[in-house]
Amino acid sequence: MAKTRAEKMEETRIKLIAAGRKAFAEKGFASASMDELTAGAGLTRGALYHNFGDKRGLMAAVVDQIDTEMATAAQKAGQAAGGGWKGLMAEGAAYIKLALQPEVQRIVLLDGPAVLGDPSQWPSQNRCLQATIVTLGELAEKDAIKPVDIEAIARLLNGAALNSALWVAASDDPHMTFRKAVTAFECLASGVLKTPQTD
């Protein structure tokens, strides 16, 4: 069967994003050569500039892919924990764990902001933020949390989780540090609860 043009184009987009993801993760955005990267995918820069406009355009696509994967995984963890407050804490822990991957660190946490600007303005991060806001909203309806601005809390919690991942990754004993980070995260988060949580 002959492949339609749109199908082929979709294939090259996928190939380029995969190659970009690999190159950006291994060499960092600035040091990744578009020539090398596209050649590795059996293509040339022509395909890249046609599909993504420029180097930054490819970066945006790569970041969106990774970030979406993260948001999905975190939400899943939250649901597995039964939603509500426990779900929120599980989401936070999941985020920290995901951000331990070198790929995520290099692309999403370090290079992403420099290339694409404030992460909280990215479409993908916004999706994740919205999920957190919804959960916090439910808790607010149940009168379980203090009357503070929910969006602000959600943003600070997200930021704290992502930040702590860099710390964990750089530590000598990542396993131990991870536990410390999660505990601290839950400790801070408990500040929004009306009634002290013991477990």
Add this chain to the structure above:
Amino acid sequence: MAKTRAEKMEETRIKLIAAGRKAFAEKGFASASMDELTAGAGLTRGALYHNFGDKRGLMAAVVDQIDTEMATAAQKAGQAAGGGWKGLMAEGAAYIKLALQPEVQRIVLLDGPAVLGDPSQWPSQNRCLQATIVTLGELAEKDAIKPVDIEAIARLLNGAALNSALWVAASDDPHMTFRKAVTAFECLASGVLKTPQTD
């Protein structure tokens, strides 16, 4: 009087850091041209490479300068608030306010991590972190906070403060958003207190 060689060299270092700070703030690290930057300071790239090794070296010097200024200002705010818990909260608010400057956003929050790596490993940030850790340690001795890892709390608080600044700066109503951010910061921070704080 004739200037000694060391004095002159110190002058060029200062000139280059100032020019770099300006260029990095206005154009971003990647788009800042070393040729242009040094010419603006009445020098050439020769001086730059001799003094700082490479573009990254200059960036490190610039970041260190800004970051040190921030740490000093934040500590001052903390002391003015009388130290202790109130001082800690004042430090946090000061950090958020300082990070509202476009210069700080572009250089320290966005480009810095991409060029220099995890901020919590920078000498300057470490100084600030140490100060927070000391204050938290004093509170721990007074048995005022929960028995959690102090370094972890300090790191998360710092991260949350810096992150929220990006949000505030990008908002339509920075003044209002700033208040929300500070309130949320204090709300989360209160999670480490043993006894609920009312004011």
Add this chain to the structure above:
DNA sequence: TTTTTCATATACGCTTTGTATGTGAATGTA
């Protein structure tokens, strides 16, 4: 005074990006 050192300038090569143009296969039409 001469010799040496060294902070800065000059000159060069290499890499990389973005664009402008070319090409051939898929799509539409008579």
Add this chain to the structure above:
DNA sequence: TACATTCACATACAAAGCGTATATGAAAAA
């Protein structure tokens, strides 16, 4: 089926910027 057109991708080109190797001239040393 034959022809025209589109368009995804490749090729060719020009410009900019980084880092290094070399040159220079003024302090510092002898």
